[in-house]
Amino acid sequence: MFGLGGQEILLLLVLGVLLFGRKLPELGRSVGKTMVEFKKGMKGIEDEVSESAQTRAAIEPEPVKPPQRVTPATSAPKFEDVPAPTNVPPRV
16 A cells, blocks of 8 residues: 555554544545545536436437428518607617
């Protein structure tokens, strides 16, 4: 493990107990919870990616339709010119 021998690992454990002391169990729980949440998040992302890849393969593209000719409407709306009100200030 990282090129460490038995003596080095034992020394690190003793230093960890001396430095953290009573907080060591709390620190271990926090690290464990963090790892569990991280693994859940990674699993969720993997599931999401695999689902989106499956749905993309299942969706078939719509067939291309030829353009349709648009006929003009028989009664097109007519617009009348109405003078603008003079008492309204211009918009900026």
